[in-house]
Amino acid sequence: MKKTLLSLWLGLLCLPLFAQIQSPDAFLGYELGTHFSAHQKVVDYFKEVASKNSHVKLQSYGKTYEGRELLFAIVSDPSNMERLEQIRMNNLAISNNDKTVKLAKQPVIVWLSYNVHGNEANSTETAMKVLYTLAEAKDEKTKAWLKNTVVIIDPCLNPDGRERYVNYFNSVVGTTPNPDPAAREHFEPWPGGRTNHYHFDLNRDWAWQTQIESEQRLRQYHQWLPQIHVDFHEQGYNEPYYFAPAAEPIHQAVTPWQREFQVIVGKNNAKYFDENGWQYFTKERFDLLYPSYGDTYPLYNGAIGMTYEQGGIRAGLAVVTADGDTLTLKDRISHHFTTSMSTLEVASGHAEKLVAEFRKFFEQSLTPATAYKSYVIKAQNVSRLRKLAELLAKNKISYAFGAERADRTLNGYNYETQKVEQFKLERNDMVVNVSQKHGVLANILFEPQTLITDSNTYDITAWALPYAYGLNAYGLKESVSGNYPFIEEQKRAVANVAKPYAWVLSWNGMEDVKVLMALQQKEIKVRMAEQAFTIGGTVYKAGTLLIYRAENEKKIPNLQPQVEKLLQDLNADFKVLSSGYVEKGKDFGSSTYRLLAAPKVAVLAGQEVSSQSIGEIWHLFEQELKCPISVLNVSAVGNLDIHKINTLIVADGYYADRLAEQLAPWVSAGGKLILLEDAIVAFVGKKPFQIKRKEEPKNNDTKGASSQSYSSRDHDDFSNAIPGAIYKVHLDQSHPLSYGIGKYYYTLKTDANIYEPLENGYTIGSLKPDSYVAGVAGTKVKSKISSGMLYGAQPIGKGGVLYLSTDLIFRSFWEGGKQILLNAIFF
Numbered sequence: 001m002k003k004t005l006l007s008l009w010l011g012l013l014c015l016p017l018f019a020q021i022q023s024p025d026a027f028l029g030y031e032l033g034t035h036f037s038a039h040q041k042v043v044d045y046f047k048e049v050a051s052k053n054s055h056v057k058l059q060s061y062g063k064t065y066e067g068r069e070l071l072f073a074i075v076s077d078p079s080n081m082e083r084l085e086q087i088r089m090n091n092l093a094i095s096n097n098d099k100t101v102k103l104a105k106q107p108v109i110v111w112l113s114y115n116v117h118g119n120e121a122n123s124t125e126t127a128m129k130v131l132y133t134l135a136e137a138k139d140e141k142t143k144a145w146l147k148n149t150v151v152i153i154d155p156c157l158n159p160d161g162r163e164r165y166v167n168y169f170n171s172v173v174g175t176t177p178n179p180d181p182a183a184r185e186h187f188e189p190w191p192g193g194r195t196n197h198y199h200f201d202l203n204r205d206w207a208w209q210t211q212i213e214s215e216q217r218l219r220q221y222h223q224w225l226p227q228i229h230v231d232f233h234e235q236g237y238n239e240p241y242y243f244a245p246a247a248e249p250i251h252q253a254v255t256p257w258q259r260e261f262q263v264i265v266g267k268n269n270a271k272y273f274d275e276n277g278w279q280y281f282t283k284e285r286f287d288l289l290y291p292s293y294g295d296t297y298p299l300y301n302g303a304i305g306m307t308y309e310q311g312g313i314r315a316g317l318a319v320v321t322a323d324g325d326t327l328t329l330k331d332r333i334s335h336h337f338t339t340s341m342s343t344l345e346v347a348s349g350h351a352e353k354l355v356a357e358f359r360k361f362f363e364q365s366l367t368p369a370t371a372y373k374s375y376v377i378k379a380q381n382v383s384r385l386r387k388l389a390e391l392l393a394k395n396k397i398s399y400a401f402g403a404e405r406a407d408r409t410l411n412g413y414n415y416e417t418q419k420v421e422q423f424k425l426e427r428n429d430m431v432v433n434v435s436q437k438h439g440v441l442a443n444i445l446f447e448p449q450t451l452i453t454d455s456n457t458y459d460i461t462a463w464a465l466p467y468a469y470g471l472n473a474y475g476l477k478e479s480v481s482g483n484y485p486f487i488e489e490q491k492r493a494v495a496n497v498a499k500p501y502a503w504v505l506s507w508n509g510m511e512d513v514k515v516l517m518a519l520q521q522k523e524i525k526v527r528m529a530e531q532a533f534t535i536g537g538t539v540y541k542a543g544t545l546l547i548y549r550a551e552n553e554k555k556i557p558n559l560q561p562q563v564e565k566l567l568q569d570l571n572a573d574f575k576v577l578s579s580g581y582v583e584k585g586k587d588f589g590s591s592t593y594r595l596l597a598a599p600k601v602a603v604l605a606g607q608e609v610s611s612q613s614i615g616e617i618w619h620l621f622e623q624e625l626k627c628p629i630s631v632l633n634v635s636a637v638g639n640l641d642i643h644k645i646n647t648l649i650v651a652d653g654y655y656a657d658r659l660a661e662q663l664a665p666w667v668s669a670g671g672k673l674i675l676l677e678d679a680i681v682a683f684v685g686k687k688p689f690q691i692k693r694k695e696e697p698k699n700n701d702t703k704g705a706s707s708q709s710y711s712s713r714d715h716d717d718f719s720n721a722i723p724g725a726i727y728k729v730h731l732d733q734s735h736p737l738s739y740g741i742g743k744y745y746y747t748l749k750t751d752a753n754i755y756e757p758l759e760n761g762y763t764i765g766s767l768k769p770d771s772y773v774a775g776v777a778g779t780k781v782k783s784k785i786s787s788g789m790l791y792g793a794q795p796i797g798k799g800g801v802l803y804l805s806t807d808l809i810f811r812s813f814w815e816g817g818k819q820i821l822l823n824a825i826f827f
Contacts, residue, residue: 021052021135024128032125033330034317036166039159043069045128046155053135055081055146062216065197068159070216075134075153077146080107087150088224094355095225095302095362095437103359108351111152111226111303112340113294116203118161119193120234121169122312122332127155129333130340145348152224157213158195158202165193169316177317179326181237186314191611198623199615200811203231204290204459206297207445208813209394210619222396227354228304228347231294232336234312238322240279241335242286242309243269246295248454250288253440254299257357261304261350268346272338289452290459291444300441302361304354308339365439372475373435375446376412377466379428381740382487383509384469384815389430389487391465391813397442400482402427412474415448415466416744418773423474431482448475449774460724460748462775467726467746470816490573497576500549502588503563506573507543508740510624513822515572516545517627520598524563525552527593528827530736533585535577543739543827546593548580599647599672599825602630602640609634613652613676616809620818634659640666647825652677652807660686668797674824680755680803688796691803692756694788718778724750725775729765729790736827737764737791737802740819746773747790747806748814752781754788755805765791791820 025031027045050058050073057074064070080087090101091109112130114123131153137143156162165188173185180186191199196211205214235242244262266282273280286307288296298305310332311321318328347354379385379401392399403425414421425431434443444450445465452461466473506512507528519526529544553559567574580588603617614631621629630645637659640648648663648671660683667673668688675683683689729745731738738745745765757763769786792803802824808817 021049021132023132024125032129033328033333036121036169036317036329037125037128038166039068039124039156039163042124042128042155043071046071046073046131049073049131049135054078055137056131056135057081057084059220061220062212064158064160064213065211066160066163068163070154070157070159070213072152072154072220073131074150075131075146076107076150077143080146080150084150091225092223094359097359097362097366097437103355104352106355107148107150108228108347108354109150109152109224109226110228110230110344110347111154111221111224111298112230112232112343113154113157114232115155115162116157116231116294117194117201117233118158118163118196119165119188120232120313121162121165121193122234122310122329122336123232124156124162125329126232126333126336126340127153129337131155133337133341134344141345145344147348148351149344149348151344152226154217157217160197161193161195161202163193168193173316179318179320181319185316186319188314190607190609191615195611195615198619199611200619201612203233203294204292204811206294207292207395207441208391208811210812215394218394225301226298226303227358228343229294229298229306230340230343231305231307232340233307233309234315234332235309236313237311237315237319237327239309239311240281241273241311241339242281242284242307243339244306244308245282246286246288246307247284247456248287249452249457251291251296251300251444252451253444254288255357255361257360258299258304261354261357262306264350265304265306265343265346269339269342272342273335276338278335285458287454287456287458289450289457289461291441291463293459297441300444301438302358302440306343308336310335361440362437365437366435368434368439368443370434370443370447371477372413372443372447373433373478374476374480375432375434375442375466375473376410376423376425376476376480377430377432377469377471377473378423379426379430379487380472380742381470381508382428383511384471385428385430386487387510387815388465388469388471392432392442395438395441395445397432397438397445398436399430399432400485401430401487402482402484403429410474410476410478410480412476413448415464415473415475418448421474425480427484428487429482431480433479433481435479446473446475452776457723457776460750460775462724462726462748462773464726464774467773468748468814468816470741470746470819497578500560500576500578501580502549502577503547503567504540504575504577505545505547505567507541507545508573509819510822511571512545512573512740513625513826515567515570516596516826517625518566518570519547520596522556522562522566524556524559526596528596528736530592530594530734531585533582535579535582537583538575539584541739542734543736543823546588548588596826597646600630600645601647601649601825602632602645603649603651604634604637604653605631606634608655609651609653610677613807616807616812617649617651619812620809620821637666638662640671642666642669642671646670647672647674649674649825650676650679653679655679655682657682657686659683660689664688664796667799667801670798672799673801674804674821675801676804677751677807678753680753680805683801689801690758690760690794691792694754694756694784696784718776719780720752721776721778722749722752722781723776724748725777726773727767727771727785728773729771730768732762732764735762735764735793737793737820737823739823739827741816745816745820747808747817748810749777749785749806752784753805754785754790755792755803757789758792758794761792761794763789763792765789
């Protein structure tokens with residue numbers, strides 16, 4: 001009797017470990033692969049499994065912009081789950097070069113990320129099958145793998161985009177899926193489900209973390225720092241399966257072991273695909289260069305980062321491929337499931353080596369074999385320097401400010417002149433020493449010119465942060481450290497002026513834009529200085545903002561305390577002046593100090609518009625400026641009311657010819673039209689718009705010309721390639737578009753578009769023969785864009801148009817360009 005009771009008690013004690021877990025099919029009420037699962041159902045299933053199994057732990061790590069839950073599951077052997085926090089802490093200690101951690105007892109951490117692109121929707125279905133299989137651990141092989149492996153499963157990195165796709169597909173699919181590629185269910189409406197709420201590609205946002213999903217996920221990622229990270233994707237449905245090893249170019253920072261292990265995993269994946277007769281390819285198309293992917297970012301943080309790509313975008317539940325086969329969602333799940341389990345098998349079999357090489361990666365980070373040992377970023381614009389500091393902090397990159405001793409003189413590679421020069425390290429200059437835990441990533445983000453072994457890249461080829469942030473910098477071959485953890489704030493002594501003539505405010509960055517907006521919302525008149533002026537020995541630059549007391553008091557009694565409280569609450573950089581008389585420049589009664597009209601801004605959306613381009617603008621206004629923006633369908637432009645909308649942004653896109661004709665009367669009536677990138681094309685040759693493409697010089701000399709070889713047909717023509725290169729734009733500093741920027745602006749050029757200088761307007765930004773700076777740009781492209789206009793302004797009637805032909809706020813991390821776009825909107 002006692003034995004029976006004891007057995008019953010032990011059985012009850014162990015119940016959570018062996019409680020029956022429902023399969024995805026049973027829980028969902030349909031077989032996996034016969035229906036696309038709503039995100040909430042996936043979340044509920046993960047919670048169900050975790051509640052029934054003690055070796056599954058769930059971690060909710062945030063919400064999307066639309067309020068959907070982000071979470072991941074952690075699965076391992078029960079003995080590992082009991083000491084899970086210790087395993088995590090030991091892993092971080094290894095990355096911190098703590099030699100006391102015993103590697104033999106440390107499991108390898110494998111992070112599996114599914115569905116970063118919402119319409120690559122098979123991945124999330126696969127994640128449920130992987131979770132169930134590992135939680136059940138019915139076979140001895142799976143149990144053995146989990147003894148030395150901790151598995152993190154994120155079922156959906158982009159719930160908002162996936163739900164957009166799933167909702168559409170489920171609303172149009174019939175009772176039987178139509179495999180005909182021409183069927184409606186295989187065509188998503190604009191903007192599609194690939195991107196998140198603000199139409200950002202989250203697989204390009206790992207390093208920049210501009211989106212809330214990325215920022216929250218990376219916060220967790222750095223709490224674990226896995227040894228392996230796999231990013232599961234889908235490509236066109238006519239493609240076979242792709243898995244590592246990756247294609248060239250591969251960044252030189254990728255270690256021999258990281259390359260070797262990609263081959264080991266690839267061969268194991270191939271073994272299972274061979275058994276099933278499934279087609280696959282490796283070493284093609286998907287390179288390891290751009291630092292903000294789901295494979296490169298983990299690689300540059302010590303992991304084996306890999307991308308797996310299943311054919312399947314737009315495939316729905318079934319589609320007939322170009323080969324005549326029918327590809328089903330069930331097939332796609334099987335393929336992703338196979339590589340998921342194969343990767344775990346290899347990870348388990350090489351666990352000790354993986355952890356040892358992980359330690360070695362971070363040991364070597366302290367003695368980097370890089371061209372530059374330190375980077376100094378000058379404090380020429382403190383606003384953008386603060387933004388840079390925020391980015392580095394998100395990526396756990398250490399930095400400091402100021403010299404170890406006052407006014408230290410150093411030698412370094414000047415990013416602006418591209419020469420080695422002497423400079424002084426001053427108090428607020430940022431110093432990034434790459435001899436640190438995350439020094440590999442730091443060096444990749446700062447290196448002025450990335451070595452590229454193959455032009456056939458999948459993304460941009462230049463991203464050096466000093467250029468992106470519009471800050472001059474120096475690369476040093478010696479190890480230098482800063483002396484202060486913070487920027488020294490300027491003392492903002494407010495003059496005790498009983499009766500101010502004017503308040504003067506700076507115009508250098510996003511904080512100043514917010515101040516201007518707050519003043520205009522209070523209906524306080526603000527003016528802008530179109531020329532520099534000097535008062536009391538202080539030089540105030542063009543672009544300085546001014547509030548005149550007398551003209552505002554006519555409408556707002558008791559103005560002074562209200563203005564000064566508002567400015568102090570916003571931490572604005574301002575001074576109080578008692579006179580409108582200036583020592584140099586023009587007095588405050590001059591027309592040089594132009595009254596600024598509050599912009600009423602709209603942006604176009606719809607089928608003709610690049611969703612990512614409008615997304616950048618939408619995100620800038622709502623998330624950074626905290627200001628709503630009117631989003632109008634393209635079809636509404638014929639009814640624009642100048643009293644309701646005085647500023648219209650036309651994002652990158654391919655627009656019908658009628659757009660120019662529809663907008664001309666609104667512009668003439670006083671509207672400000674801002675054309676971005678390819679939106680300009682719809683206005684070329686259309687009156688009254690005077691924009692003209694710069695044509696290439698005709699050269700009929702074919703001597704020495706050679707045709708492309710058949711074997712290289714799948715590669716880009718290198719001479720015509722410009723996947724993303726940095727160019728120095730020469731600015732007209734007198735024009736308001738350049739205020740707060742300086743003599744040059746560094747743009748990311750992703751096409752060969754360039755324009756003729758305007759005959760009856762202003763050429764504000766130009767390329768010249770010395771403009772190329774970094775990245776891949778073929779010889780023909782370089783020749784074509786060696787001179788010409790990128791940015792211009794044309795007055796038309798009472799209004800005008802701004803032609804801005806590059807992506808100024810590329811993926812929202814190109815901080816320098818935000819100033820130009822904001823100048824266009826507010827000035």
